[in-house]
Amino acid sequence: MSSGETWLDAxxxxxxxxxxxxxxxxxxxxxxxxxxxxxxxFALFVILVFKKFRFFTQRFVINVLITSxxxxxxxxxxxxxxxxxxGCWVAGFMGNLFALSQNLWIMCIEIHLLxxxxxxxxxPHLERVYHGVVWSTGLLLSLVPFIGDHYGPAGIWCWIxxxxxxxxxLRVICYYFWLLLLVFGGGGIYIxxxxxxxxSVYAYEGTYTPxxxxxxxxxxxxxxxxxxxxxxxxxxxSISTANRLQNWVNPNQPVFGLNLAHxxxxxxxxxxxALLYLMNRDTLHQLKPAVFAAAVRNWGKTTxxxxxxxxxxxxxxxxxxxxxxxxxxxxxxxxxxxxxxxxGVP
Numbered sequence: 035m036s037s038g039e040t041w042l043d044a045x046x047x048x049x050x051x052x053x054x055x056x057x058x059x060x061x062x063x064x065x066x067x068x069x070x071x072x073x074x075x076f077a078l079f080v081i082l083v084f085k086k087f088r089f090f091t092q093r094f095v096i097n098v099l100i101t102s103x104x105x106x107x108x109x110x111x112x113x114x115x116x117x118x119x120x121g122c123w124v125a126g127f128m129g130n131l132f133a134l135s136q137n138l139w140i141m142c143i144e145i146h147l148l149x150x151x152x153x154x155x156x157x158p159h160l161e162r163v164y165h166g167v168v169w170s171t172g173l174l175l176s177l178v179p180f181i182g183d184h185y186g187p188a189g190i191w192c193w194i195x196x197x198x199x200x201x202x203x204l205r206v207i208c209y210y211f212w213l214l215l216l217v218f219g220g221g222g223i224y225i226x227x228x229x230x231x232x233x234s235v236y237a238y239e240g241t242y243t244p245x246x247x248x249x250x251x252x253x254x255x256x257x258x259x260x261x262x263x264x265x266x267x268x269x270x271x272s273i274s275t276a277n278r279l280q281n282w283v284n285p286n287q288p289v290f291g292l293n294l295a296h297x298x299x300x301x302x303x304x305x306x307x308a309l310l311y312l313m314n315r316d317t318l319h320q321l322k323p324a325v326f327a328a329a330v331r332n333w334g335k336t337t338x339x340x341x342x343x344x345x346x347x348x349x350x351x352x353x354x355x356x357x358x359x360x361x362x363x364x365x366x367x368x369x370x371x372x373x374x375x376x377x378g379v380p
């Protein structure tokens with residue numbers, strides 16, 4: 035390691051560096067990226083099986099998962115292209131494009147949640163607007179660092195270099211401004227949404243009214259499945275921001291703990307996003323082996339039912355029947371029938 039070069043610079047220059055810190059960062063980055071790829075693919079497969087791509091709010095999740103998957107592929111390939119000028123340029127560009135697009139999609143979720151919370155309306159025609167804004171903004175800002183050759187080795191992977199004040203400014207303009215907007219702006223929106231929903235729905239203690247019940251159904255169907263995604267952006271984005279801020283303040287003394295956390299957390303966005311989707315109550319119900327297998331077998335049908343026999347504790351037969359609707363209702367319903375023809379909800 036030459037004079038003035040840090041252990042982190044040596045990691046970037048030589049991917050096969052045997053320094054234990056370099057190896058820990060490489061293992062953490064690759065492991066997180068592979069987990070994200072697997073998680074995103076499985077979540078997308080579940081969405082395909084149950085045809086949830088037909089729902090506007092579910093397509094937000096699809097876009098986040100796709101960009102997270104593509105970003106994870108960049109992280110996996112980083113170890114093979116470090117030290118190669120052209121490969122590092124491409125990886126830096128693709129990494130910024132997919133990371134920025136992922137954050138912009140989460141910002142779109144925040145904005146959409148805010149709109150739905152205030153107006154109780156979904157506005158599906160805004161989907162094309164969201165696509166236009168996300169991809170045009172992400173592409174334009176990711177092309178800017180090519181002017182003047184500013185992509186290259188950048189700490190724990192290839193990205194915008196930090197050798198000059200202009201390059202540090204590019205980092206802010208092309209990525210961190212939007213990440214900070216996601217973290218702090220999204221945090222404010224998140225708090226407001228919780229307050230507004232609680233005040234208008236759950237703080238109501240009067241008699242039954244259809245309007246309040248409609249608000250509860252809208253919240254459960256369209257808002258609750260998306261509300262945790264901005265929170266994940268707030269949590270995960272804070273770690274990478276803290277590390278890059280330390281790199282900027284004291285570039286000659288990189289902190290191993292921060293760099294290791296950054297290398298693990300940044301590629302992990304896809305896995306966490308997929309986990310959030312799969313842990314949704316309705317999705318967990320659909321992931322039951324019998325329900326999932328029936329959905330795969332009957333994928334081409336609009337609505338189908340299947341039954342599953344079991345034994346009661348008293349010895350009598352029980353038939354559990356599920357109806358899975360794939361024509362525009364994202365739900366799985368069930369009924370339990372006993373031998374005396376009585377029916378109840380399981």
